Amino acid sequence: MTPHDLWILLTAVLVAASLGFVGCFLILRRLAMVGDAISHSVLLGIVVAFLLTGSTGLLPMVLGAGAAGLLSTWMVELLRRAGVQEDAATGISFTAFFGLGVVLLTLHAGDVHLDTQHVLFGDLVYVPFDILAWRGWELGPRAVWTVGGALLIAGLTTWLFFKEFKVIAFDPAFAAVVGLPVAWITWLQTGLVTLVTVAAFESVGAILAVAMLVAPGATAFLLTDRLESMLGLSVLVGVPAAVAGYGLASWFDLSIAGATATMAGLLFALALLLAPHQGLLARWRARRRTPA
């Protein structure tokens, strides 16, 4: 293990942790595909931010991506109010954003040094080469700071609003009746999803971001009935998936993002089979014990 490997691993672990627990709320609120939609819409924001500022600096990228993520969520809401059903509204808005992003990207292909692949598949391999420096001090890879910061903000927000998040996750109608600002909290959660996805984006790419947003939470959902344990478990599932994915990828020289997504899927499949109460095996045995 060189420091090089350690930085990559640390980034992967931070990504897994931040996406995992934010994803739990998406799963409980039945918004899992919104993560996919946001991660595609973000391309437009990144391209526009680059065309406006001419830099691939962190701040313009994150601001552009964040704005695009929220705009596409807003477009979904707009379409929904006009009578388009929710799944279709989601699909329409993210494909439109992505399409516009690709067109802009190819129109300015000459002067844009952003390629679609890097945006969509960001690669952990490059993480240690992009060092954040401040007054001559090397503070470690930029990605560690970005993802770590996003994790901190998401963690603090969830801690502050835990009760609200919990009520809305399980009983939005009740939450509305007791006067909780359901719409605002949904926006807050969408904002958090956008934040952690965008932060994870440049180091792991869009697709792994979606995998780590959904797979650990879904695995945890099969293992427990309590929200608190689900949040903890999602991190406990995400981190080993990241470590195993990294190990597999460096062993066989594969894409780290792809291998991690595969490992996360494998852990989910194991839980689906073997979970103590929700697993297929446990369900089958329970059914056999109680003859209908």
Next chain:
Amino acid sequence: MTWEALILLLNSPNARWVLAGSLLLGAGCGLLGTFALLRRRSLMGDVLAHAALPGVALGFWVTGAKSVAPLLVGSLVTGLLGAAAVDGITRHSRIKEETAQALVLSVSYGMGVVLLTVLARTGLGGQSGLNRFLIGQAASLVRSDVLVIGGAALAVTLGVLLFFKELKLLAFDPEFGAGLGLPMALMDRLLMGLVVAAVAVGLQAVGVVLVAALLITPAAAARFWTERLERMAILSAAFGGLAGVAGALISLSRPQLPTGPLVVLVATGLLLISMAFGSSRGLVVQRVRQAGIRRRGLAGGTPVRWEGEAS
């Protein structure tokens, strides 16, 4: 674009193949999308497109060929596996459908990326394959590609027409269909199978992200104009075909413009126009209707809805 330029363009055989391919694809997907939309399975197109990547990689690997057919077969196989996985997870666990969709989408895509890195190392050019998979290659369609795409689009269309009545029941009242003794679960799988086929074909032309739009956007646009399924299906196919042709024409008019995204943007434009001016559910008509109700002093007033369809 001037008329002369347009005519010049249409005289090139390559452009004609691209136009024909986009037309067939847009119309076929639009028709099928009607049912996917009403069945609330719009996002399955997106899921299955991503689930096709491992199949594309395998098809590439096994044959080493860059022609459309093996990639098509590969994406059909893993697309069907993906559809079965979403169905199985939803049916046999407490994981909800959207979560299962996002899970299958991202994990199978991850597997595909892993396979592509293996391919890239064996020198088969996984990178170029991936690029093509991402945004499609409609602009470089040749005659043999269009024949495959056209054939598949025609097969999908025929499938829909053949089972129109059953699919209609599936969309509106599956319980009633089951009561009539029709195999509704089988029809649901048929619909998913058709979506898999449409996606596998669409992938070649417009790429993984945008193929979802071919299934969703024209159908959603058609929904604003009518309350009848038959009309909606025809309109949706027409919108899809129009978007295909217009998008292809715009992209052919300037070098470097990608076809897929333009097709999707034209479709989105059609949707926005329909949303404003649609004769049945458009915003203008709704306003006028509400104003009329208010004038007559009637309370409430909801637009007509199909039975079984939530607002």
